Amino acid sequence: MIINNKITAFMVALLLMSNASPVFARLNIFACEPEWAALSRVLGGDKVKVISATNGAQDPHHIQARPSLLNQARQADLLVCTGAELEIGWLPILQRKSGNPKIQVGTDGYFMASNAVSMLDVPTVLDRSEGDVHAMGNPHIQTDPNNITDVAEALNQRLQLVDPDNADSYETNYQHFKQRWLQAIQGWEKQAANLRGKRVVVYHKGWAYMNDWLGLKEVGTLEPKPGIPPSSDHLADLLKKMHKHPAAMIIYAAYQSSRAAHWLSEKTGIPVVKLPFTVGGIKGVDTLFDLYSVTINRLEKAVKQEHK
Numbered sequence: 001m002i003i004n005n006k007i008t009a010f011m012v013a014l015l016l017m018s019n020a021s022p023v024f025a026r027l028n029i030f031a032c033e034p035e036w037a038a039l040s041r042v043l044g045g046d047k048v049k050v051i052s053a054t055n056g057a058q059d060p061h062h063i064q065a066r067p068s069l070l071n072q073a074r075q076a077d078l079l080v081c082t083g084a085e086l087e088i089g090w091l092p093i094l095q096r097k098s099g100n101p102k103i104q105v106g107t108d109g110y111f112m113a114s115n116a117v118s119m120l121d122v123p124t125v126l127d128r129s130e131g132d133v134h135a136m137g138n139p140h141i142q143t144d145p146n147n148i149t150d151v152a153e154a155l156n157q158r159l160q161l162v163d164p165d166n167a168d169s170y171e172t173n174y175q176h177f178k179q180r181w182l183q184a185i186q187g188w189e190k191q192a193a194n195l196r197g198k199r200v201v202v203y204h205k206g207w208a209y210m211n212d213w214l215g216l217k218e219v220g221t222l223e224p225k226p227g228i229p230p231s232s233d234h235l236a237d238l239l240k241k242m243h244k245h246p247a248a249m250i251i252y253a254a255y256q257s258s259r260a261a262h263w264l265s266e267k268t269g270i271p272v273v274k275l276p277f278t279v280g281g282i283k284g285v286d287t288l289f290d291l292y293s294v295t296i297n298r299l300e301k302a303v304k305q306e307h308k
Contacts, residue, residue, distance in 0.1 A: 030051060032054065034281075035278045036052075036080045038287060043173050047163065065093040065094050065097070074099065077102055078109045083113060084114035084141075113147075117150050119136060140206040144212065145213070149181060152181070188296050196216075198216055198249070203223060203252035203256050204256065205221060248270070249272070276291055
């Protein structure tokens with residue numbers, strides 16, 4: 001009887017411990033894009049479990065709100081997305097159908113990275129006939145690593161707010177990341193000094209922040225309007241422009257078709273540059289540090305090719 005009582009007491013104690021130990025449960029983070037998933041993992045460490053709704057081979061504008069994402073949204077404690085209407089076609093559907101009160105607009109679990117940075121390309125007049133124009137500005141903020149610095153600071157604060165039990169861990173991870181990140185930016189800027197002033201053609205207006213950071217001059221787009229696929233008439237006009245005033249390179253993101261870029265390159269001799277755009281966009285780009293290192297290396301290679 002004594003043995004049975006001891007076993008019963010032991011089992012009760014285990015049950016109480018399992019019910020009273022939320023501090024050991026990891027924070028579930030639903031990241032909309034790979035760059036924010038990567039940043040969340042760096043800052044969260046072993047205190048978080050992170051899923052990314054998209055990967056580097058996908059256009060984040062156009063994602064299906066499929067059942068698997070809906071299930072993950074239901075379990076999320078924190079939503080980490082770009083915002084600025086980038087996910088407007090699918091994220092509100094997930095929020096609504098998930099029924100998860102933690103990730104609704106205005107809650108502590110709703111984090112939009114674009115709120116932490118100064119937006120570029122904010123339209124003075126919103127005219128949808130001009131293509132996929134975002135009212136809050138260009139949402140592709142991840143192409144400038146200085147924006148990652150600002151988002152990391154804001155996300156660190158949000159993590160501590162929603163999970164105060166692990167605040168010290170988040171702060172330690174953030175300070176370590178910040179030190180390494182600022183040093184890396186200095187290195188990238190020194191390496192990219194000869195890119196300043198170079199003329200570029202881009203597929204989509206997704207590089208405004210990178211161009212601003214590196215001093216690149218965007219002189220044409222393969223899309224006639226944002227979100228509208230390249231047309232033969234537009235490409236013909238662009239070809240005439242490039243014959244008169246050539247660019248140093250033609251840039252497209254890994255998830256975009258390369259057909260128009262290579263067509264223009266064949267007609268003009270301008271080198272084509274495929275950039276990862278986000279973590280996982282190109283093989284070997286597994287971290288945020290890889291993202292910018294590979295980007296700078298590829299841009300530099302194109303400039304060297306231009307001078308041959």
